[in-house]
Amino acid sequence: MTLMDSLAAxxxxxxxxxxxxxxxxxxxxxxxxxxxxxxxxxxxLVPFLVVTKIALSELVIASPPYAPMIEWTKGGxxxxxxxxxxxxxxxxxxxxLNAYLGSIKFAAISTLIALLIAYPMAYLIxxxxxxxxxxxxxxxxxxxxxxxxxxxxxxxxxxxxxxVVNNVLMSVGIIHDPIVMLQTDFAVYLGxxxxxxxxxxxxxxxxxxxxxxDLLEASADLGARPFMTFLTITLPLSLPGIIAGSMLVFIPAxxxxxxxxxxxxxxTLMIGRILWDEFFSNRDWPVAxxxxxxxxxxxxxxxxxxxxAQDRMEEKAK
Amino acid sequence: xxxxxxQKHAADTRPWRDPNAIPFVRxxxxxKRFPNGVLAVDQVSLDIYKGExxxxxxxxxxxxxxxxxxxxxxxxxxxxxxxxxxxxxxxxAPYNRPVNMMFQSYALFPHMSxxxxxxxxxxxxxxxxxxxxxxxxxxxxxxxxxxxxKRKPGQLSGGQRQRVALARSxxxxxxxxxxxxxxxxxxxxxxxxxxxxxxxIQEQTGVTFIVVTHDQEEAMSLATRIxxxxxxxxxxxxxxxxxxxxxxxxxxxxFIGNVNMFEGVVTEDEPDHVRIRCAETVxxxxxxxxxxCAPDQTLWYAIRPEKLQISRExxxxxxxxxYGLVDEVVYLGDLSVYYIVLESGMRIQATKPNxxxxxxxxxxxxxxxxxxxEGAAGAVLTS
Numbered sequence: 001m002t003l004m005d006s007l008a009a010x011x012x013x014x015x016x017x018x019x020x021x022x023x024x025x026x027x028x029x030x031x032x033x034x035x036x037x038x039x040x041x042x043x044x045l046v047p048f049l050v051v052t053k054i055a056l057s058e059l060v061i062a063s064p065p066y067a068p069m070i071e072w073t074k075g076g077x078x079x080x081x082x083x084x085x086x087x088x089x090x091x092x093x094x095x096x097l098n099a100y101l102g103s104i105k106f107a108a109i110s111t112l113i114a115l116l117i118a119y120p121m122a123y124l125i126x127x128x129x130x131x132x133x134x135x136x137x138x139x140x141x142x143x144x145x146x147x148x149x150x151x152x153x154x155x156x157x158x159x160x161x162x163x164v165v166n167n168v169l170m171s172v173g174i175i176h177d178p179i180v181m182l183q184t185d186f187a188v189y190l191g192x193x194x195x196x197x198x199x200x201x202x203x204x205x206x207x208x209x210x211x212x213x214d215l216l217e218a219s220a221d222l223g224a225r226p227f228m229t230f231l232t233i234t235l236p237l238s239l240p241g242i243i244a245g246s247m248l249v250f251i252p253a254x255x256x257x258x259x260x261x262x263x264x265x266x267x268t269l270m271i272g273r274i275l276w277d278e279f280f281s282n283r284d285w286p287v288a289x290x291x292x293x294x295x296x297x298x299x300x301x302x303x304x305x306x307x308x309a310q311d312r313m314e315e316k317a318k
Numbered sequence: 319x320x321x322x323x324x325q326k327h328a329a330d331t332r333p334w335r336d337p338n339a340i341p342f343v344r345x346x347x348x349x350k351r352f353p354n355g356v357l358a359v360d361q362v363s364l365d366i367y368k369g370e371x372x373x374x375x376x377x378x379x380x381x382x383x384x385x386x387x388x389x390x391x392x393x394x395x396x397x398x399x400x401x402x403x404x405x406x407x408x409x410x411a412p413y414n415r416p417v418n419m420m421f422q423s424y425a426l427f428p429h430m431s432x433x434x435x436x437x438x439x440x441x442x443x444x445x446x447x448x449x450x451x452x453x454x455x456x457x458x459x460x461x462x463x464x465x466x467x468k469r470k471p472g473q474l475s476g477g478q479r480q481r482v483a484l485a486r487s488x489x490x491x492x493x494x495x496x497x498x499x500x501x502x503x504x505x506x507x508x509x510x511x512x513x514x515x516x517x518x519i520q521e522q523t524g525v526t527f528i529v530v531t532h533d534q535e536e537a538m539s540l541a542t543r544i545x546x547x548x549x550x551x552x553x554x555x556x557x558x559x560x561x562x563x564x565x566x567x568x569x570x571x572x573f574i575g576n577v578n579m580f581e582g583v584v585t586e587d588e589p590d591h592v593r594i595r596c597a598e599t600v601x602x603x604x605x606x607x608x609x610x611c612a613p614d615q616t617l618w619y620a621i622r623p624e625k626l627q628i629s630r631e632x633x634x635x636x637x638x639x640x641y642g643l644v645d646e647v648v649y650l651g652d653l654s655v656y657y658i659v660l661e662s663g664m665r666i667q668a669t670k671p672n673x674x675x676x677x678x679x680x681x682x683x684x685x686x687x688x689x690x691x692e693g694a695a696g697a698v699l700t701s
Contacts, residue, residue: 214425217392220412221419222439223490232438236429 048296055289056082066285086290095274096291100298102269106185106260107253110192114200114249115242117193122204122241123234126211137205140198152191152262159187159263183265191259192249199248207241208234243310251299271295332557333367334543340404341365342526343389343494348398350384358384360550361398371520371527373537376547377573382530385547386496389528390419403493413442418492422499424483426471432458432482433467439490457485460519477508484516488523497529501536513539534574538562546570562622567701571620578626578666580619584611592698593637594619598664604637606693611700621696626668628656628687639690642666647683656681658689 018028057066058081071079090096125136143151158164159181166178181187211234219229257272264270271291278288333339343366350359359381366372374382387393389400391412400407402416418439426435433454440450458464461481471479480500487495500516501509517540520527531537537544538558546553546561546569554561554570565571568579582596582603594603594617603619611617633639642660649672656668668689681687 212423212425214421214423215427217390217412218419218421218425218427219438220392221390221417222486223413223442224438225413228442233427 051289051292054285055086055293056084057286058083058085059284059286064285065283083286086286087294089287090290090294095269096271099269099271099274100295103254103256103271103295106188106192106270107250107256110189110196110253111200111246111250113189114193114197115246118197118200118204118245119238119242122201122208125201125205126208133209140201140205143198148195149258151195152258155187155191155194155263156182159190182263183268185264185268187263188260188268188270191263192253192256195259196249196253199252200245203244203248204238204241207238207244211237240310240313243306243313247303247306251303254299255295332542333370334365339367342368342370342403343528344399344401345385345389346399346401348385348388348395348400350381350388350393351396357550359388359395362547362550362552363398364545364552364555366526366528368526369524370542371517371529371540373541373544374528374530374547375532375534375537375544375573377532379549380547381550382532382547383498386419386498386528386530389494390417390496391415416493417496418487418490418494419496420483420487420498420500422502424471424479424503426479426483426486428471430470431467432463432469432471432474435471435482436486436489438486443490453489454485457489460488460522461485462515476503476505477512480504480512484519488519488525491523492525494526494528497527499531500529502531502533509536516540538574546573548573563697565620565697565699568618568620568699571697571699576623576667577620578623580621580664582617582619584609584613584615584617587611587613591693594698598660598662599640600661601639602637603696604693605696605698609698609700615700618699619696620699621691623655623667623669624653625691625695626666627690628658628668628670628681629690630681630685630687632688633690638693639688640666641686641688644681644683644685644687647681654680658687660689 021027021031053069054066057069059065060067067081069081071081073079121140125133125140128136156163160166161178161180161182163182165181166175169175170178215233215237216229219233220226224232255272255275256270257276260268260270260273261276264273275288275291275295278284278291282288343364345362345364345366347361347363348359349357349361351357362381362385374385376382384393388395389402389407391407391410395408407415427438430438436454436457437450440453445453454467455464458466461484463478463481463485466474466478466482471482474482480503484500487497497516501512504512513536516527529537529540531540538561541558543555543557544561545555548569553573554566556564561570561574565574571577571579580594580596580598580603582594582598584592585595585602586593587609589608591607592605592609592611594605596603596619605619609617628644632641640660642658644656645659645665646657648655648657651672653669653671656670657665658668659665666689
């Protein structure tokens with residue numbers, strides 16, 4: 001840095017602040033990076049450790065309903081009790097495993113359906129003119145202006161026995177008796193796909209809008225019919241968008257509680273509901289915490305694999 | 319064999335001069351009006367012959383790229399007809415045309431290797447894997463990139479990408495290759511070298527090339543013929559030297575190369591000569607050939623800087639010279655450009671090759687000099 005530069009830098013109004021920070025060993029860039037790190041530490045890592053601690057405790061009838069992990073005995077001994085019984089219990093009871101598998105099944109099928117619906121929509125939005133594009137994107141985001149809970153309740157009004165769908169179908173004469181839609185798996189799929197569709201559309205759109213017309217024209221020029229061009233050019237190039245969108249739908253869908261609780265039936269087995277039941281109905285915090293920990297661990301690894309696949313693809317695309 | 323081919327080549331190097339030659343590409347009164355009302359191409363008619371390297375030259379918005387895209391099938395003409403090898407292209411999709419295109423952006427598929435890029439069109443034709451491999455190798459040799467099969471476009475330099483794009487567009491042995499600003503993205507040195515290679519490849523493969531460019535130097539050095547386009551119409555079609563030496567309009571004269579344009583009025587209109595009174599040169603301009611024009615018509619005399627001579631002595635006669643002051647001398651190494659302000663106030667330029675390494679007698683800045691020219695050295699333009 002030349003003298004002129006340092007003079008210019010010091011004449012800035014925030015130079016004083018910067019010098020102060022520098023004395024404390026902090027740079028502006030460090031602060032910017034530190035802020036989200038701190039956020040994650042306080043609101044993710046610490047709660048996660050608390051939950052882990054509860055998961056490794058024993059259930060007691062007390063408030064809070066778990067035994068302390070670290071105890072000082074009167075004899076001056078420090079006793080650290082790690083109770084893995086909760087995890088053992090989860091693996092010995094098929095209910096939990098089935099609930100995990102059920103959640104993953106619901107999430108996976110919903111993600112696939114959302115992808116199949118969202119891809120053509122995102123493609124259309126990305127290919128339309130700038131004005132139409134903004135209107136369409138607006139329409140995609142519009143549902144977020146209403147509470148998620150209200151929208152799920154609205155679906156009850158649509159799907160119930162004397163709800164909108166059945167009434168219309170009956171008055172037109174297509175059916176004579178109402179179809180049972182509410183409290184079925186169908187309603188849960190519908191709810192999840194409906195709720196998370198924008199999370200699929202937006203990353204796909206962001207990817208597809210970058211797709212250059214030149215590439216599609218070059219493909220056609222070299223003798224590929226439109227469907228072949230889609231398979232060989234559009235689809236592989238949009239894979240990062242597909243992965244991003246799928247993760248954004250799949251991850252929250254696995255832990256989804258509200259939709260199966262409100263739209264699902266008694267036999268809709270998803271881990272979110274088990275968690276709720278353990279925590280609030282059974283007041284078994286340690287087991288509930290174990291359920292949560294296993295869910296996080298089971299999700300983290302697939303996510304990491306997907307992320308690294310995405311990174312590799314972006315690396316390749318360069 | 320090679321001899322025979324060479325002779326055959328030499329015999330019909332200029333099929334456009336043969337009235338009986340059948341054009342390979344016929345563009346008949348083709349127009350393109352975009353939905354927003356812009357008329358990009360206006361009734362263009364053009365014949366291109368087999369083995370030609372035809373350049374469409376024009377500024378941005380001249381319609382040259384639209385015309386090329388209509389040949390490739392990406393845009394449908396709103397009027398007229400395009401025939402390639404005798405076949406009407408109306409309604410024929412790009413993937414069914416015997417035409418390939420090299421894009422200005424190269425449009426290489428970023429997720430595919432060089433090999434897969436070049437093989438893309440061959441695969442679509444269902445060529446056997448072995449044949450594809452040998453064809454790719456052959457093409458990479460042609461564009462001087464052997465051994466680059468496994469690279470990704472992102473790992474190549476601009477010049478290498480350009481050559482991969484060329485190889486890919488040649489892979490299917492198209493009858494007609496369209497090149498959209500093929501050298502536009504390269505730096506000057508590389509462009510000059512690639513120009514030469516492009517011509518060589520065109521000669522080797524015998525494919526008919528249509529090149530779109532805005533660079534007149536590129537067009538001059540590449541083309542067998544040039545079509546100069548201006549706002550949707552073809553202003554002139556001709557061989558490079560025709561376009562340069564015999565432009566048919568002020569637009570063409572000004573677009574290609576540098577030119578001094580004198581405006582004047584016909585005072586003598588004889589079959590063997592024309593005298594033009596010109597206020598800008600003060601003295602008359604005497605052209606030793608007839609010009610079809612009306613008496614007292616305003617016309618323009620366009621003369622290139624290298625056709626002007628400068629001297630300190632007053633020339634003989636009463637025409638074809640002007641008196642002025644050297645305003646600026648720009649030394650370019652191989653030649654010097656003299657900017658001269660004439661008596662009339664008009665500023666013209668003349669170039670002089672620097673034949674001697676050091677010439678004490680050279681005309682310098684701020685000298686009064688005479689500019690002279692041969693009457694036949696300039697073009698008389700009526701529009």
